[in-house]
Amino acid sequence: MRGRVLRPADGRYRQPPGRPAPGGPAGREDVRYRQPLLRVRGRSVAWAPPLLLLAGITVVDYNTTGEFRIISWIVLVPGIAATICGVWGTAAFAVLSVAAYVLVDTSWPHQYQTGLPDFILVTVGGVLATLACAVRVRGQRRMLHMRDVADTTRRTVLRPLxxxxxxxxxxxxxxxxxxxxxxxxxxxxxxxxxxxxxxxxxxxxxxxxxxxxxxxxxxxxxxxxxxxxxxxxxxxxxxxxxxxxxxxxxxxxxxxxxxxxxxxxxxxxxxxxxxxxxxxxxxxxxxxxxxxxxxxxxxxxxxxxxxxxxxxxxxxxxxxxxxxxxxxxxxxxxxxxxxxxxxxxxxxxxxxxxxxxxxxxxxxxxxxxxxxxxxxxxxxxxxxxxxxxxxxxxxxx
CATH class of the missing domain: 3.60.40.10 (PPM-type phosphatase domain)
Incomplete structure (x- = not known):
């Protein structure tokens, strides 16, 4: 809902679970907080969607005919990781994507291989996804810092009672x-x-x-x-x-x-x-x-x-x-x-x-x-x- 900044009904301020304390440094805790919906019992599962997509593309490509190759779709994996994972996680998925591409593509006879152009596509896509993730994480840290400043201002004006x-x-x-x-x-x-x-x-x-x-x-x-x-x-x-x-x-x-x-x-x-x-x-x-x-x-x-x-x-x-x-x-x-x-x-x-x-x-x-x-x-x-x-x-x- 629009405009819902709530002070609890008992008039006391409580720190949201999983959130770094306002005014604290923007670091790893900030990155962990960026996707609170992708958590199970307090643990991040942001790695699950890109990993499932990687496994799915690999299995489907390996079990289809030579005329139907989708291994180049693996370039989507680091792109998905860039939106929900950290920089190192995205880089890991970029490397995994290249490795999976090489492994699957070389398993086919030469006439069915997608070859060098798609290899370049997957490699460049992984690099760009990692750079995009770095920009996103920096922006999120800046946003969380500004939110902490706003929270500190709010608690200064409307102090906890x-x-x-x-x-x-x-x-x-x-x-x-x-x-x-x-x-x-x-x-x-x-x-x-x-x-x-x-x-x-x-x-x-x-x-x-x-x-x-x-x-x-x-x-x-x-x-x-x-x-x-x-x-x-x-x-x-x-x-x-x-x-x-x-x-x-x-x-x-x-x-x-x-x-x-x-x-x-x-x-x-x-x-x-x-x-x-x-x-x-x-x-x-x-x-x-x-x-x-x-x-x-x-x-x-x-x-x-x-x-x-x-x-x-x-x-x-x-x-x-x-x-x-x-x-x-x-x-x-x-x-x-x-x-x-x-x-x-x-x-x-x-x-x-x-x-x-x-x-x-x-x-x-x-x-x-x-x-x-x-x-x-x-x-x-x-x-x-x-x-x-x-x-x-x-x-x-």
Whole structure:
């Protein structure tokens, strides 16, 4: 499916099996990873198709009449090996092909031999296949290195969150619309501190590396202000200032993304009372409260998106909301709310969650909830995501 870069439902990063660690050197492990489908019980079987083709051509040619010679088809063997094997494996099949050609062709009477022209064809074909394989492997190593860089960038912007971080049970799923970038303008983080735990979820306007830079700037400001500032309104003000400063910097560089802004939800979980959460909305979709009593929307906020605060009459005011036992806050970006099916209909998030919750009250668990919304969104849009998508669920431990 297009645009499926997933963070597991428990919010933790796991290394894919058989994959070299991101940021590590591109070496033999990179080559092993190039064909994960040609593995049986963890062992590579990429050698099997060209070997079977070599044996098949040899046997068929040896058991046909002299007028029907197909031994020159053996030039296909190193060509097939070049697409799925390593350089040394391809070279080995090139040598085997030449040896098999000579052995089979000389076994026939002189009048039936294909002779020197086909020998040259098989030899040159093996050499070219080996060179082509070397070029392919080099390109794959470069691609894997760039993917490692993208993965490192993603983990820097969206850092892995430990289970129970800040006294919160949380889960997150991130799907990037740009499969090459593997990271976009959606962002989230949890920051515990002496004044309680703060949560930030948001979406930078636009796409591309400019959106990633803005998201990284906001997360950096949040991780500092969310820890040090006692007042949630002050944290919001620091985020607004950081967005304005970031835009001024990009404008000074002459870039065209100087009008970028970000919608966001800022949550504060104070230590007392233990059933309260303070909510600040910056032009973002209000969170859903999912719990034993059903699904409800939190009130819409009065804040403008971050970066547009100069147009607001004043700073946004946080609203304190009481959460019952077992209630979970569900926050999504517009990749979920604006996902369309073939008929152009939006994904009915609230109705889908309410229906599933009535059938299974355990859906309020953050891991189950984000997995359900992720699967429902992808199913609704047929896997064709038009925007970066984040699903984040959180509740007190």
């Amino acid at each position: 430990p289970p129970g971080w800040g006294g919160l049970d949380h889960a997150a799923v991130y799907l990037a619309a740009d499969t090459e970038a593997r990271v976009g303008g959606d962002f989230y983080d949890v920051q515990p501190g002496p004044h309680g735990t703060r949560v930030l979820v948001g979406d930078v306007q636009g796409k591309g590396l400019g959106a990633v830079e803005a998201a990284a700037a906001l997360l950096g400001a949040f991780r500092e202000a969310g820890y040090h500032e006692a007042d949630l309104t002050t944290v919001a003000a620091r985020l607004e200032v950081r967005m304005v400063r970031h835009r001024a910097h990009t404008a000074a560089l002459g870039r065209a993304d100087g009008d970028r802004f970000a919608t966001a939800v800022l949550l504060g979980f104070p230590e007392v009372p233990p059933d309260a959460v303070d909510v600040l909305l910056f032009g973002h979709e209000p969170p859903l409260v999912v719990g034993p009593d059903g699904v409800r929307h939190l009130p819409a906020g009065d804040g403008l998106p971050l970066g547009l605060g100069e147009f607001a009459p004043g700073p946004p005011t946080p609203r304190r909301v009481r959460l019952g036992a077992g209630e979970t806050l569900l926050l999504v970006t517009d990749g979920v709310t604006e996902a369309r099916d073939r008929d152009g209909l939006f994904y009915p998030l609230t109705d889908e969650v309410a229906r599933a919750l009535a059938a299974d009250p355990r859906l309020a668990d953050p891991r189950r909830l984000v997995a359900f919304v992720r699967d429902g969104t992808l199913r609704h849009c047929g896997g064709r995501l038009a925007d970066d998508t984040t699903v984040f669920a959180v509740r007190r431990v």
